[in-house]
Amino acid sequence: MIRLEHVSKSYRTSTRPALDDVTVAVGKGEFAFLIGPSGSGKSTLLRLLLREEVASTGDVYVADLNVGKLSQRRIPQLRQRVGCVFQDFRLLGNKTVTENVAFALEVIGKPRHTIRKVVPEVLELVGLEGKADRMPHELSGGEQQRVAIARAFVNRPLVLLADEPTGNLDRDISHEIMLLLERVNRTGTTVLMATHDHTIVDSMRRRVVELHLGQLVRDESRGVYGVSR
Amino acid sequence: MRASFVFSEVVTGLRRNVTMTVAMILTTAISLGLLGGGLLVVRTIDRMQQDYYQRVETVVYLSADISANDPGCTSSTCSALRGQLESAPGVQTVIFESRQAAFARFQRIFQGQPELLQLARPEALPASLRVQLSDPARFPSIAKAFTGRPGVDRVTDQGEYLRQLFRALDGLRNATFVIALIQALAALLLISNTIQISAFTRRAEVGVMRLTGASRWYTQLPFLLEAVVAGVVGGVLAIVGLVIGKVAFVDRVLAGVFEAAIVPRIGYADIFSVAPILLLVGASVAALTGYLTLRLYVRT
Ligand SMILES: Nc1ncnc2c1ncn2[C@@H]1O[C@H](COP(=O)(O)OP(=O)(O)OP(=O)(O)O)[C@@H](O)[C@H]1O
Ligand SMILES: [Mg+2]
Numbered sequence: 442m443i444r445l446e447h448v449s450k451s452y453r454t455s456t457r458p459a460l461d462d463v464t465v466a467v468g469k470g471e472f473a474f475l476i477g478p479s480g481s482g483k484s485t486l487l488r489l490l491l492r493e494e495v496a497s498t499g500d501v502y503v504a505d506l507n508v509g510k511l512s513q514r515r516i517p518q519l520r521q522r523v524g525c526v527f528q529d530f531r532l533l534g535n536k537t538v539t540e541n542v543a544f545a546l547e548v549i550g551k552p553r554h555t556i557r558k559v560v561p562e563v564l565e566l567v568g569l570e571g572k573a574d575r576m577p578h579e580l581s582g583g584e585q586q587r588v589a590i591a592r593a594f595v596n597r598p599l600v601l602l603a604d605e606p607t608g609n610l611d612r613d614i615s616h617e618i619m620l621l622l623e624r625v626n627r628t629g630t631t632v633l634m635a636t637h638d639h640t641i642v643d644s645m646r647r648r649v650v651e652l653h654l655g656q657l658v659r660d661e662s663r664g665v666y667g668v669s670r
Numbered sequence: 671m672r673a674s675f676v677f678s679e680v681v682t683g684l685r686r687n688v689t690m691t692v693a694m695i696l697t698t699a700i701s702l703g704l705l706g707g708g709l710l711v712v713r714t715i716d717r718m719q720q721d722y723y724q725r726v727e728t729v730v731y732l733s734a735d736i737s738a739n740d741p742g743c744t745s746s747t748c749s750a751l752r753g754q755l756e757s758a759p760g761v762q763t764v765i766f767e768s769r770q771a772a773f774a775r776f777q778r779i780f781q782g783q784p785e786l787l788q789l790a791r792p793e794a795l796p797a798s799l800r801v802q803l804s805d806p807a808r809f810p811s812i813a814k815a816f817t818g819r820p821g822v823d824r825v826t827d828q829g830e831y832l833r834q835l836f837r838a839l840d841g842l843r844n845a846t847f848v849i850a851l852i853q854a855l856a857a858l859l860l861i862s863n864t865i866q867i868s869a870f871t872r873r874a875e876v877g878v879m880r881l882t883g884a885s886r887w888y889t890q891l892p893f894l895l896e897a898v899v900a901g902v903v904g905g906v907l908a909i910v911g912l913v914i915g916k917v918a919f920v921d922r923v924l925a926g927v928f929e930a931a932i933v934p935r936i937g938y939a940d941i942f943s944v945a946p947i948l949l950l951v952g953a954s955v956a957a958l959t960g961y962l963t964l965r966l967y968v969r970t
Contacts, residue, residue: 491881513886514885514886516883517883517884517885517886518883519883520880520881520882520883521882521883522883525881531874531877531878533874533875533878534874544875544878544882545878545882547675548675548878548879548882548884548888548889549882549883549884549885549888550885550888592878592882596882596883
């Protein structure tokens with residue numbers, strides 16, 4: 442589902458490459474953690490998958506798309522298949538929970554009756570059915586992240602990318618978010634989550650891909666965060 | 671494409687920056703109004719040129735001798751001149767006006783001023799050959815060929831005064847266009863700036879749109895439409911402004927001139943034939959500015 446082949450990425454402004462000859466594949470329906478210290482290239486890798494950046498060398502594939510070779514016009518096709526959530530939620534403050542989730546469908550031209558049907562369904566899936574009409578500032582951080590996940594998931598993407606989704610949340614709430622991501626994963630969606638959070642990685646016992654200074658240094662199928670750092 | 675969604679985005683966008691929106695629309699309106707004014711001047715000039723040059727005559731004034739002694743243009747000098755004028759290229763008609771006829775015309779023209787009439791004597795007026803040219807540009811060659819010939823006093827062209835008048839009107843038109851152009855530049859910068867502000871205040875939405883895979887159209891159309899709305903509303907205001915300007919200003923100040931048919935009246939038909947041009951120019955220039963601004967300043 443996700444495949445990187447000898448991918449390197451150098452930003453124009455820095456000397457050290459952010460990613461250095463990374464080859465890795467994540468299969469359909471898999472759940473994988475992407476770990477590594479700050480600056481190791483986790484976010485860069487996720488940005489390549491979204492075509493927010495283009496690899497300097499090597500090839501990036503998502504589903505059947507060669508991401509680096511997509512024309513500008515076809516980038517939306519990629520992004521409609523890849524949902525993403527971030528540490529800072531990125532909700533629209535002037536829209537309700539329902540409107541935030543619906544927005545993701547409106548802007549890709551989904552018909553109104555579909556939107557009216559699927560938005561409540563996905564809000565139920567993330568456990569927010571009672572808060573559909575709240576504004577983001579009336580929600581806790583954990584609830585806001587649920588909205589963000591609902592928005593990323595509402596179009597049933599093949600892949601869900603999460604960049605430190607629990608970075609702003611305390612341990613218990615983080616755990617709930619992890620359960621939600623597992624639930625998303627069980628629907629067949631491939632999940633790739635970048636994180637520093639030892640506790641979460643250790644407790645989930647899922648595949649761990651570790652980066653260090655842009656290089657792939659570990660890839661274990663039922664890994665822990667590791668003791669070296 | 672969900673029209674209602676795009677439409678509501680446009681309305682929120684315009685409402686969010688009310689002051690900028692108003693400034694943008696007013697500047698656009700003034701610019702388009704000036705453009706429209708310039709176009710109306712052009713139409714007026716064209717129409718004036720048509721009927722003025724039709725009416726103007728080149729006049730060959732005849733010598734005192736002919737004026738006094740040849741009331742029917744029967745002398746060999748006079749009839750030869752007439753014959754040569756008639757066969758000269760570009761000449762449509764040649765009419766002889768005797769001293770008596772000239773005096774009669776003079777009396778007609780100055781009917782209202784008896785003091786003048788009393789002073790005037792027929793002897794003061796020369797007889798003339800009045801020449802209608804099919805092409806007013808022919809005048810210099812006629813003047814050159816006939817000036818100084820026996821029996822000719824001088825050759826004058828009423829067209830010369832008209833040319834001065836039209837030069838003044840051309841200047842007015844050019845000045846209007848130049849101001850319209852400067853104003854248009856201000857309008858463009860304002861539109862561009864408003865779109866940038868709009869894109870900035872909406873960066874969160876645009877960010878979400880990009881990541882959820884909205885097409886370029888969905889992300890950019892609201893901004894483009896904002897610009898186009900400004901262009902069209904500006905155009906409508908400009909047209910309203912022209913109508914008001916006609917009724918409240920031109921029709922009053924130039925009433926006498928219109929009455930005397932010196933300048934053809936500017937009618938509603940003229941304004942409405944300029945109107946679609948203003949709307950089209952407003953909308954398309956705004957759209958183009960919007961498109962370029964998005965290309966240059968807004969990441970998608
Ligand atoms: N836009 C950019 N321009 C230049 N250099 C960048 C850019 N983004 C990231 N980098 C550099 O690339 C390297 C990898 O950054 P990246 O954000 O991928 O790390 P990360 O693993 O996500 O770190 P963190 O855990 O702190 O989020 C860093 O050295 C960073 O300074
Ligand atoms: Mg990061």
